[in-house]
Structures are given as structure tokens and as C-alpha cells.
Amino acid sequence: PVGSDAAHLQLQDKHDERKSKIAAEIHATLDEGHQALIEKLDVDDVAGIWKALTSHYETKDVGTRFFAAQSLFAVRLRDDEHADETLMEYGARVVAAVNLWKSLIPQGATVSACGYTKDGTSMHTAGVLDKGYTADMVIEEMGISIILVNLGTTPAGEHLRRTILHMGVKSMEEFLKHLAQADTMDKNTIISDIVGTTTSSQSAF
Numbered sequence: 001p002v003g004s005d006a007a008h009l010q011l012q013d014k015h016d017e018r019k020s021k022i023a024a025e026i027h028a029t030l031d032e033g034h035q036a037l038i039e040k041l042d043v044d045d046v047a048g049i050w051k052a053l054t055s056h057y058e059t060k061d062v063g064t065r066f067f068a069a070q071s072l073f074a075v076r077l078r079d080d081e082h083a084d085e086t087l088m089e090y091g092a093r094v095v096a097a098v099n100l101w102k103s104l105i106p107q108g109a110t111v112s113a114c115g116y117t118k119d120g121t122s123m124h125t126a127g128v129l130d131k132g133y134t135a136d137m138v139i140e141e142m143g144i145s146i147i148l149v150n151l152g153t154t155p156a157g158e159h160l161r162r163t164i165l166h167m168g169v170k171s172m173e174e175f176l177k178h179l180a181q182a183d184t185m186d187k188n189t190i191i192s193d194i195v196g197t198t199t200s201s202q203s204a205f
Contacts, residue, residue, distance in 0.1 A: 023043060023045070025092075026053075027043070029071075029096040029097060031074050071100065072097040072098060075146060077151070078090070087180075087183050090150070091147060094143045094146060098140055101139050105136065140171070147175070151164075160182050
């Protein structure tokens with residue numbers, strides 16, 4: 001029947017759209033080295049891309065962990081390929097890189113040594129070592145640190161960074177909420193500016 005064909009096409013379109021979106025999100029987290037692993041695959045071949053990347057990291061050795069760490073350190077806010085990204089979109093790219101690195105660490109791995117400052121607190125989160133400092137926690141805090149460093153590249157970002165550091169964050173999830181709130185404030189500011197400009201233009205007539 002014609003109706004069922006139309007419904008099928010509509011479902012297929014939604015499926016293709018979702019597939020393309022997922023593929024785009026994966027591509028957004030990859031650097032040149034990762035892109036080389038999937039360069040021969042179709043850009044929307046999500047299953048193929050995932051298989052190629054996971055098979056590359058199956059060994060979980062020092063080399064693959066180094067590659068994952070390098071990818072995390074290379075994530076930059078609003079680089080040439082993500083010039084218009086929101087803070088949350090940037091945060092999502094960092095989280096993807098963090099999770100990739102964490103997936104290569106043996107489950108339950110802990111940190112046996114960590115640098116200290118002169119006052120005796122950890123270089124990362126003060127007091128955490130008393131409760132057991134896991135490798136996952138180290139990697140997640142590196143991700144947070146990378147975001148904080150990149151926020152300092154603009155005056156507005158520097159203000160946000162100081163605010164977040166003053167308030168304190170206990171997890172990546174909590175940190176991402178701050179980024180989402182900042183994105184909302186930016187949107188509201190833009191809307192207010194547009195409304196104000198429109199109102200001024202109308203008053204001129």
C-alpha cells in the first residue's frame with residue numbers, strides 16, 4: 001500500500017539522519033591519526049568505523065594508551081574544524097576522548113604515586129588520595145584540566161573558569177552542567193541583543 005511505503009520511507013529517513021548524526025559525532029572526536037584508520041570507509045558507515053577503531057585498541061597496550069592520551073591533549077576549543085561549537089559540544093568531545101583512554105585502562109587500576117604541592121595537597125583534587133586515587137579519576141581530572149586551560153583563551157572563558165574554580169567541581173558531570181549553563185546564558189545574551197537591535201530599528205521609523 002502507498003501509505004505503508006510512505007511510512008517506511010519516513011522511518012528510513014529518520015534512521016539515516018540518526019546514523020549520519022552519530023557518524024558526525026564520532027568523526028568530531030578523531031584526530032588525523034584516528035582518521036587515517038577509517039579513511040577507506042564510507043563517512044556514514046557507523047558500524048565499520050566503530051569496528052575499525054575498537055579493533056585498533058583491542059590490545060590495550062602502552063602504545064594504544066599513549067595514542068588515546070595524545071588524542072585527549074589535542075582537543076582544542078573551537079579549532080578550525082569546530083569553529084562554531086558550543087561549550088557543551090566541546091565538553092562532549094573531551095568526554096569522548098576521556099572515555100576512550102579510560103576504556104584502555106585495566107579495570108580497577110589505581111595510582112600508586114602522585115605529586116604533591118608544598119602544603120601537602122594533591123596536584124589534582126585535595127583529599128582524594130585518602131580514599132583511593134584510581135586511574136579513571138586521574139584521566140577524568142586531566143580532561144577537566146584541559147577544558148579549564150582552553151577556557152582561558154577568551155575573556156569570557158577566563159571569567160567562567162574563575163567562577164568554576166571558585167565554586168569547585170567534584171566530577172565531570174558536574175563540570176558539564178556549568179558549561180551547559182554558560183551556553184544558555186550566551187544564547188539569552190544573543191537573543192537580548194537581537195531584540196534590542198530590532199526594537200531600536202523600529203523606533204527609528
